[in-house]
Amino acid sequence: MPWRPFVLRDNEGKVHAASAMRAISFFEQEYVLFGPNGPIKLNLPKKANSSGIVSGRLLVTLDEDWIQSGSTRFAADSMISYGLGKWKQHPLRGMPSLVFQPEPRRALSGFAVTKNLLMAIPDNVQSMAFIYRYDQGTWRDTPIPLPTNENVSLSAASEETDVVLFTVSNYLGPTSLWYFDAASEGLEILRTAPPKFNPSRHVAEQFEATSLDGTRIPHFLVRPKNARFGAEIPTLLNGYGGFLASLLPSCAGAMGRLLPDQGSAYVVANLRGGGEFGPRWHEAAQTATKQRTWDDFIAFTEDLIRRKVTSPRRLGVVGGSQGGLLVGTAITQRRGRFNAAIVQVALFDMFRFTKLGAASSYIGEYGDPAIPSSAGGSRPTHPIRSLSRARPTQSPSFSLPPRTTACIRPTAARQPPGLLRSASPITAMRISTADIARPPISRDARAGWHSNTPMHPGGLWIECG
Numbered sequence: 001m002p003w004r005p006f007v008l009r010d011n012e013g014k015v016h017a018a019s020a021m022r023a024i025s026f027f028e029q030e031y032v033l034f035g036p037n038g039p040i041k042l043n044l045p046k047k048a049n050s051s052g053i054v055s056g057r058l059l060v061t062l063d064e065d066w067i068q069s070g071s072t073r074f075a076a077d078s079m080i081s082y083g084l085g086k087w088k089q090h091p092l093r094g095m096p097s098l099v100f101q102p103e104p105r106r107a108l109s110g111f112a113v114t115k116n117l118l119m120a121i122p123d124n125v126q127s128m129a130f131i132y133r134y135d136q137g138t139w140r141d142t143p144i145p146l147p148t149n150e151n152v153s154l155s156a157a158s159e160e161t162d163v164v165l166f167t168v169s170n171y172l173g174p175t176s177l178w179y180f181d182a183a184s185e186g187l188e189i190l191r192t193a194p195p196k197f198n199p200s201r202h203v204a205e206q207f208e209a210t211s212l213d214g215t216r217i218p219h220f221l222v223r224p225k226n227a228r229f230g231a232e233i234p235t236l237l238n239g240y241g242g243f244l245a246s247l248l249p250s251c252a253g254a255m256g257r258l259l260p261d262q263g264s265a266y267v268v269a270n271l272r273g274g275g276e277f278g279p280r281w282h283e284a285a286q287t288a289t290k291q292r293t294w295d296d297f298i299a300f301t302e303d304l305i306r307r308k309v310t311s312p313r314r315l316g317v318v319g320g321s322q323g324g325l326l327v328g329t330a331i332t333q334r335r336g337r338f339n340a341a342i343v344q345v346a347l348f349d350m351f352r353f354t355k356l357g358a359a360s361s362y363i364g365e366y367g368d369p370a371i372p373s374s375a376g377g378s379r380p381t382h383p384i385r386s387l388s389r390a391r392p393t394q395s396p397s398f399s400l401p402p403r404t405t406a407c408i409r410p411t412a413a414r415q416p417p418g419l420l421r422s423a424s425p426i427t428a429m430r431i432s433t434a435d436i437a438r439p440p441i442s443r444d445a446r447a448g449w450h451s452n453t454p455m456h457p458g459g460l461w462i463e464c465g
Contacts, residue, residue: 003032008092011115011159011433016084019050026364027063027244033091045093047076047279052113055134057081059099059113063244063279068096077102077278079111079119099132099139106280109246116182118144118164120152125206125218125248125276126154129166133181144180145187151249165190169250171222171268173197175274196253201225202260204249209303212295215284217272219300220249222256222308223265234264235310237338241293243365244282244324267304271296271326272409273365286376294329301330301337308372311341320344323363328462 001023008017015394018034028046032039047063054105059081072095074080080096087094100108100119109127110120117132117442119141129144129152146152147168153176155165169175174193180186210214227233236259240247247268259266270276272283273293285292301317304310315338319327324346331341347353347362351369354360367374 008050008053008058010056016053017088021050026361028364035091040091048431051079051111053082053084054113054115054117054132056084057134058084059117060096061108061111072096074098075102076280076283077107079108081134097137097139103280105277105279107276109248109275110154112154112164112455114159114164115162116180118154118157118182120154120166120182122151122246122248122276125220125246125270126150127248129154129180131185135302142185144185145396146178155250171204171220171249171251172202172256173251174250174253193251197256197261199256202256207303209296209299210384211272211292211299213292215272215296216294217270217296217299217361218276219267219269221265221267223309224260224263227265228262230308232311233309234259234314234316235304236264236266236318237269237297237304238266238318238323239269239271239297239300239326240319240323241269241273241296241326243273244275244279245322246270246275248276254359260440265309267300269297269300273322277465286365290366293326294333297330298334298337301334312337314344318342318344319346321346324348326348344364372456403448 003020003022004021005018007015008019009015020032020034020039021029023029024046029049030046031042031044031048031050033042034040042059045062045064045066048066049061049063051059053059059079062074062078062080063077066077074096078101079099082094082096082100084367100121101348102108105124107122108119109122112118113189117139119130119132120127121130122128126149128145128148130141132139132141132145142148144166145165147254150168150170153167153169155167157164164180164182166178166180167175168178174195176192177190179190180187201224202222204220204222206218206220208218223233238247243337247270248339249268255266258264271285271293273290275282286297297317301312304315317330317338318341319325320398321344324343325348327341327343328346328348329345330338347359348460349356350366353362353366363374392449
């Protein structure tokens, strides 16, 4: 990868140094500082990011454990800082101090650099926000009194005015936008999105399922209040579990109208491989251990059935991109646990993905298929080979990219439906909602299910062209 130059600039616009960064892999990079005698390669770990300047200190975030010197150890997902003056004089001998340290279920999801440092920190997948200030040689945090038990994210920040906008959301209430002045600590709500459904009729609950190796995996169940367990609630299970990405609570108006308002439920799974609990949660299901992501998802299907939330006949699964691979793997490993599957813009060819455009960079997530020991979690569950031998009794639906994207070409995405057509007597990729829920809209209506997925009068119809 080429070097990308940048400057280290504080909130007053002063440039302190000229640097460059080069990506080594999807998750790794290296930095150089341009000194008077030439470039100096910084002694940072490969999974570290230069993150700005606050109070005369250079901020660095870590996505891996780092032993900086004999007894100084920083955990993955920590934020550290260097005194800028000393670091500029001797960048290889700087001694960092700790700003933020993660806990097993408390991670750093986002931050903003103004005249102060502001952080959004999920605690068991529900967020809080803090101001961090450097005072007398240490960092001190002050909580920002935003609504509790919500997902808090940083939307925008101004270095010059010390003002931040927060987005606050959950699975039921409408999303709201909050204005916060870090200098005066003034907080006010600016706007709330119009409600798309009546949240008083629904409930959102957090549960945990036990995966194959005994790890407890959290998920959220959104259902009608009057739904009774044991009555086989029609349920749609959604997951992702990859690339350090998190599925945090958010108000999905279309989901609320299409599912709980119609007597159905949906589940959001916080699988290993994602970023809900920081880099360690991601690394627990990466490359050779990627099978753990698939195991976690299968554990949710079994848990929902065991607790009599639903039944295999009334359970559907959905996922896009990495989530589409997740659903494809579930189809090939546990078809009998659900009755419908929605696969959106998925990459299924885990033997040849390194030859498919930008998808070659995904070696950091799935391992190198040319090295079986590094791709152990991907090769055994290769959906293309499994689908070619499949004789499914019910066809999944596929949402395909209309044109080449950065990582998925239409030819690659069309391969799974083609294999299913040749392996079973079907003429179209379609899900009947007869056993999942009655069609929630009229024959003449059109509603967006995802990017290019309209509703069909008889069920969910995914256009393949």
